[in-house]
Amino acid sequence: xxxxxxxxxxxxxxxxxxxxxxxxxxxxxxxxxxxxxxxxxxxxxxxxxxxxxxxxxxxxxxxxxxxxxxxxxxxxxxxxxxxxxxxxxxxxxxxxxxxxxxxxxxxxxxxxxxxxxxxxxxxxxxxxxxxxxxxxxxxxxxxxxxxxxxxxxxxxxxxxxxxxxxxxxxxxxxxxxxxxxxxxxxxxxxxxxxxxxxxxxxxxxxxxxxxxxxxxxxxxxxxxxxxxxxxxxxxxxxxxxxxxxxxxxxxxxxxxxxxxxxxxxxxxxxxxxxxxxxxxxxxxxxxxxxxxxxxxxxxxxxxxxxxxxxxxxxxxxxxxxxxxxxxxxxxxxxxxxxxxxxxxxxxxxxxxxxxxxxxxxxxxxxxxxxxxxxxxxxxxxxxxxxxxxxxxxxxxxxxxxxxxxxxxxxxxxxxxxxxxxxxxxxxxxxxxxxxxxxxxxxxxxxxxxxxxxxx
Amino acid sequence: xxxxxxxxxxxxxxxxxxxxxxxxxxxxxxxxxxxxxxxxxxxxxxxxxxxxxxxxxxxxxxxxxxxxxxxxxxxxxxxxxxxxxxxxxxxxxxxxxxxxxxxxxxxxxxxxxxxxxxxxxxxxxxxxxxxxxxxxxxxxxxxxxxxxxxxxxxxxxxxxxxxxxxxxxxxxxxxxxxxxxxxxxxxxxxxxxxxxxxxxxxxxxxxxxxxxxxxxxxxxxxxxxxxxxxxxxxxxxxxxxxxxxxxxxxxxxxxxxxxxxxxxxxxxxxxxxxxxxxxxxxxxxxxxxxxxxxxxxxxxxxxxxxxxxxxxxxxxxxxxxxxxxxxxxxxxxxxxxxxxxxxxxxxxxxxxxxxxxxxxxxxxxxxxxxxxxxxxxxxxxxxxxxxxxxxxxxxxxxxxxxxxxxxxxxxxxxxxxxxxxxxxxxxxxxxxxxxxxxxxxxxxxxxxxxxxxxxxxxxxxxxxxxxxxxxxxxxx
Numbered sequence: 056x057x058x059x060x061x062x063x064x065x066x067x068x069x070x071x072x073x074x075x076x077x078x079x080x081x082x083x084x085x086x087x088x089x090x091x092x093x094x095x096x097x098x099x100x101x102x103x104x105x106x107x108x109x110x111x112x113x114x115x116x117x118x119x120x121x122x123x124x125x126x127x128x129x130x131x132x133x134x135x136x137x138x139x140x141x142x143x144x145x146x147x148x149x150x151x152x153x154x155x156x157x158x159x160x161x162x163x164x165x166x167x168x169x170x171x172x173x174x175x176x177x178x179x180x181x182x183x184x185x186x187x188x189x190x191x192x193x194x195x196x197x198x199x200x201x202x203x204x205x206x207x208x209x210x211x212x213x214x215x216x217x218x219x220x221x222x223x224x225x226x227x228x229x230x231x232x233x234x235x236x237x238x239x240x241x242x243x244x245x246x247x248x249x250x251x252x253x254x255x256x257x258x259x260x261x262x263x264x265x266x267x268x269x270x271x272x273x274x275x276x277x278x279x280x281x282x283x284x285x286x287x288x289x290x291x292x293x294x295x296x297x298x299x300x301x302x303x304x305x306x307x308x309x310x311x312x313x314x315x316x317x318x319x320x321x322x323x324x325x326x327x328x329x330x331x332x333x334x335x336x337x338x339x340x341x342x343x344x345x346x347x348x349x350x351x352x353x354x355x356x357x358x359x360x361x362x363x364x365x366x367x368x369x370x371x372x373x374x375x376x377x378x379x380x381x382x383x384x385x386x387x388x389x390x391x392x393x394x395x396x397x398x399x400x401x402x403x404x405x406x407x408x409x410x411x412x413x414x415x416x417x418x419x420x421x422x423x424x425x426x427x428x429x430x431x432x433x434x435x436x437x438x439x440x441x442x443x444x445x446x447x448x449x450x451x452x453x454x455x456x457x458x459x460x461x462x463x464x465x466x467x468x469x470x471x472x473x474x475x476x477x478x479x480x481x482x483x484x485x486x487x488x489x490x491x492x493x494x495x496x497x498x499x500x501x502x503x504x505x506x507x508x509x510x
Numbered sequence: 511x512x513x514x515x516x517x518x519x520x521x522x523x524x525x526x527x528x529x530x531x532x533x534x535x536x537x538x539x540x541x542x543x544x545x546x547x548x549x550x551x552x553x554x555x556x557x558x559x560x561x562x563x564x565x566x567x568x569x570x571x572x573x574x575x576x577x578x579x580x581x582x583x584x585x586x587x588x589x590x591x592x593x594x595x596x597x598x599x600x601x602x603x604x605x606x607x608x609x610x611x612x613x614x615x616x617x618x619x620x621x622x623x624x625x626x627x628x629x630x631x632x633x634x635x636x637x638x639x640x641x642x643x644x645x646x647x648x649x650x651x652x653x654x655x656x657x658x659x660x661x662x663x664x665x666x667x668x669x670x671x672x673x674x675x676x677x678x679x680x681x682x683x684x685x686x687x688x689x690x691x692x693x694x695x696x697x698x699x700x701x702x703x704x705x706x707x708x709x710x711x712x713x714x715x716x717x718x719x720x721x722x723x724x725x726x727x728x729x730x731x732x733x734x735x736x737x738x739x740x741x742x743x744x745x746x747x748x749x750x751x752x753x754x755x756x757x758x759x760x761x762x763x764x765x766x767x768x769x770x771x772x773x774x775x776x777x778x779x780x781x782x783x784x785x786x787x788x789x790x791x792x793x794x795x796x797x798x799x800x801x802x803x804x805x806x807x808x809x810x811x812x813x814x815x816x817x818x819x820x821x822x823x824x825x826x827x828x829x830x831x832x833x834x835x836x837x838x839x840x841x842x843x844x845x846x847x848x849x850x851x852x853x854x855x856x857x858x859x860x861x862x863x864x865x866x867x868x869x870x871x872x873x874x875x876x877x878x879x880x881x882x883x884x885x886x887x888x889x890x891x892x893x894x895x896x897x898x899x900x901x902x903x904x905x906x907x908x909x910x911x912x913x914x915x916x917x918x919x920x921x922x923x924x925x926x927x928x929x930x931x932x933x934x935x936x937x938x939x940x941x942x943x944x945x946x947x948x949x950x951x952x953x954x955x956x957x958x959x960x961x962x963x964x965x966x967x968x969x970x971x972x973x974x975x976x977x978x979x980x981x982x983x984x985x986x
Contacts, residue, residue, distance in 0.1 A: 103580065110860065112588050130569070449930035449982045467904065470749075506749050506984045508981065
């Protein structure tokens, strides 16, 4: 522990030293991010260890401004001579690009003051045998419940922990630690008659080990999701109501999140450009981005520029209330940052969600399916058929055909198509089943009508 | 001996490398290797007519791997000291139940790849940032000049310069230098309040001069602008089953998604691929012959050697419709008892080796491309795609057209937007009835994702006719 504290202080000191060097090298402003961490992952397949991976890594990213010009660099080599060279190269690189009138750090008085403890870190350390055992249990649970589960792509258990130190030439210096534990399994089921195979998977991921679902629960759910796909067929081309399960509805929230990103907006590359304060969806649709969810996978005390994170209402009772912005994209749009700067070491900040979700309604998924006489229940989407500029949407889908309010049979090799604007406007019902199992989440969603293409 | 230049660039001696290898290659380990990598990536990008972003990233590290039976132990480190190498070796060999200690490994034969498919003079620092800035400025001007409806141009130029060295327990110490670059242009066009985007790009394991050959960079700019303008007048895509003609080049992503992934040996060893147990069987019509070829000079998917030090080659995957081979790395070739094809690839020292494609394409046929179009009464002609994805197990794939047209009465008529094609990998090639004589490789933009690892790949295709495939549009 002592050594850890020492090293942590070491990184803060390193950040301060480099900021000083950048200033002496001609930078008018600078910020620095240092991230380090360790990961351990285990994959078992058919009950035996398939792959063990263990690593520690560290990286440092430097961004400098020379007046209104800027450049970013990164390295994993923390030796003094290498870092001196990095500072010099970054300043040279910045001088080679043109001035950008809105570039620069956030204003000094905007920097995060209070740094709440969001409970993102768990000091639990599992040894190799414990992790192997958990991965074996999740796979065994998936393989043992139904004899049609015949094979597996493996059960996984991963753990990681790390910390981020961020400092800038305004004197901001912040740090936080985080951890994550995750488990998943991908069983394969075989149709006893046709021999056709289907695969699906299930997972859980948490910041705290103790909060994870049991391997048995995860395995059972994976098996259930896989076996139910057996015997899938195509349906004919038609317009029908479409119900998205929470996983696929989450991907629609992901699409919304991309469309409200400041970068897409100021470039004119989003179908939501110019739509602020205009109606987007019915009045029972409210969407939040909340960076302060305790223990949340997307939570952090400050963003990638050191601004405080917060809870932003993106869509309020159907109206588009806020974009997601960092300092740069905000300035381009004449708006203030929403504390959504996302920073991978060595890159310029971009905009990313924290915990982005559709507020739940009151109906169960079953209640929603019951309202559909003839339609589609989507459980998987593949492909990249989304044009963010126009909102045109066309993706490969599989799931279940709904007949008379019941799931009748599995379907596959179909596409669903429409336009995201119409799809959001067409949200007819929202389920109560929201679980924040990731940075972007949604409950079940019913959309009034979409084109399903099949036979 | 000791003349492998990479040893020096990683600051290591042969003794240190052999020591670590001996530590990981314990009794029950079948195979072990150390993969040293140093990579410098640089990027400049432009938007709103301003080249305002420049980034540079340096990384270096070693991945240590041991395999025993089907098991793989893997560790990596961004430090290359003797102590870090030993720690990684001890972690990697954990999967073998053998006592630790120092074991003898064969003294490696120092090798250099037998050829250089990508000799590049001006890959790195020799090209000053100012020259890259000038390239992007010229692209902006060209795209805007080509049509006043172009309202924004985004362009980026990325280069990567990777030095790798592989030491293996089967007695190889070999190194390679792998340059890679890519120029990407996206244009936004606007007319009557409607906006559309168009993209074009290309590159390869090439030097800076590549982009100036025949004014290639200006062509990229015009193509991106043309696609954006074209899509302004595009109509909604049809929905349903219909014949589809794929244009040459990048539409070869179809082969990559629908067929290629299903032929990677790991999925077939685990019997999780829709192509498992089909070797020697018919999986395509007899006009289809498909190869994976890592030896094409300068191509994005090409490699002198793969990331296990195996010389790359040309692998026959499907010959006149019959499945002939799988794409292999050392682990899967050994476990399956099939030929090693030199397709063991990894994103970086931080990732494990997987069997991956290099450049995958269909060989030219005999049909005239125009005759192929004329043969379709009502269908779709797709000439460019945004991307695709496949479910290996049930074989279903999807890909999205970024430039496509309706074919009506044997003629190309209106452009359509938002068309997605969905089909089944094992079936789709049985429905190919005509293959053009116009094989074209893509411009060098492909990046393939598998298990979270991205690697550069190439694809290629002549014009082909698929008799029926489901098109996912919005119109009946």
